[in-house]
Amino acid sequence: MSLSKLAMKIAESPTLALNSKARSLREQGKPVIHLGAGEPKTKVPASAILSAAAKLTTGEIRYTPTKGIPTLINAIIKYTEKNYKKTVAPANVVVSAGAKQAIYNLMMTLLNPGEEVIMLAPYWVSYPEIIKMLYGVPVTVMPPQGSFEPTIEGIKAKVSEKTKAIIVNSPNNPSGVMYSAKLIQEIVEYCEDKGIYVIMDDIYHKLIFDNKTWPSPFAYANDDFESSYLIVVNGVSKLYAMTGFRIGWTIASTKVCKVMINVAAQNTSCPSPVQQEAAVGALNGNQSNVENLRLTLENNRNIMINELKTIPNLKITVPDGTFYCLPDFSAYNKNSNELSQFLLEKALVVSVPGGEFGLEGHLRLSYCGSVKDIMDGVARIKWALDPDSPKEIYIGDRKIIRDWK
Ligand SMILES: Cc1ncc(COP(=O)(O)O)c(C=O)c1O
Secondary structure, eight states: OOOOHHHHHSOOOHHHHHHHHHHHHHHTTOOOEEOOOOSOOSOOOHHHHHHHHHHHHTTOOOOOOTTOOHHHHHHHHHHHHHHHOOOOOGGGEEEESHHHHHHHHHHHHHOOTTOEEEEESSOOTHHHHHHHHTTOEEEEEOOOTTOSSOOHHHHHTTOOTTEEEEEEESSOTTTOOOOOHHHHHHHHHHHHHHTOEEEEEOTTTTOBOTTOOOOOGGGGSOSSGGGOOEEEEEESTTTTTOGGGOOEEEEOOHHHHHHHHHHHHHHTSSOOHHHHHHHHHHHHSOTHHHHHHHHHHHHHHHHHHHHHTTSTTOBOOOOSBTTEEOOBOTTTOSOHHHHHHHHHHHHOEEOEEGGGGTOTTBEEEEOOSOHHHHHHHHHHHHHHHOTTSOSEEEETTEEEEOOOO
8 A cells, every 4th residue: 555655754743642652651540740741731811712602602603714814813913013013914914723834834835845944953843844744855953062052153054055944943842942132133134134034933932931031033134024034933822821722823924925825725724713713812812821821830940940950960951931941861861762761661751852853862841730740750750860769669659669770
């Protein structure tokens, strides 16, 4: 039975695979702690629920314009004015079924076969797969040793005549690091000058800690947006804890948006009107949910980092935002996949191997769960790795004996 060679090369989503392994261990009654999650556990804002419910009760749930309903487009324009200090026109906005679909449709809009897209390691796992699905070539820029922020020189060294775009995610999944305003400025100005599309994946841009401020990339782009190579992707998934609603959007020049709408028209027709109304409710409603989530995550970050510091020989970069951190575990095992499997089997803790993000020797740990899970999860990791830990611990009501070095 023959299948597409290209499709067969697409890697299984590591996070979804880990979720299903954790679920099956839980079903066997094992008390698994999930430090691999990629979504906040807080409730969806009431304004989003009410808005979606009002739409549902009309009983008229039909196709919408492919680019999104006007009220959502307007809400996104207002959001962009407030948070990015940039006024864009309705023709510069396209709504999609999540930021992931926005990135997929964008890559389809931008790439000819064989053209290159630069990704900055550590990068989000889906970028290389999406690029390859569209016959593009992912090109990785590694950060300097011991850092999670690339340099402009490192980026320039990877630019070739085939470079079509660069994708930037700051604050970053998986490291939690926010790139400096200087680097964002250098990237945007360089790309505008060279005619390289610069895609800003801003899905975590308000989840920032320590009173730091997030730099709007528009500050460094061409004032005339129609001739700018800057493209912004964002959505409601992370900031509003609305991952299941699948609403994201793209802000780009009219030329890019027009082609992107044709791409979307032939694959999804439009995002669900009920979910679009929910996003209108979230964006136009009370914003205290976002701030409360940010405060909770900052507290969780502090707890996780303090706990991790008790594990000897770990190298930790304190995250500036998001709900992830990416400690360097290479003193224990340079193979992150092996280490992640070991921790799942021995300590029943889910982590995501750094190799999936282009950075071996690290593990991504999430702090979007409960404080108890963070404390117990890190304590179990410490117990499994540190040879000076007690020989046995209780996980649930099971006594586990440490019979490895
Ligand atoms: C960096 C990054 N971009 C995009 C997405 C996708 O977001 P959405 O749920 O809106 O598709 C994620 C989700 O994990 C992400 O981490």
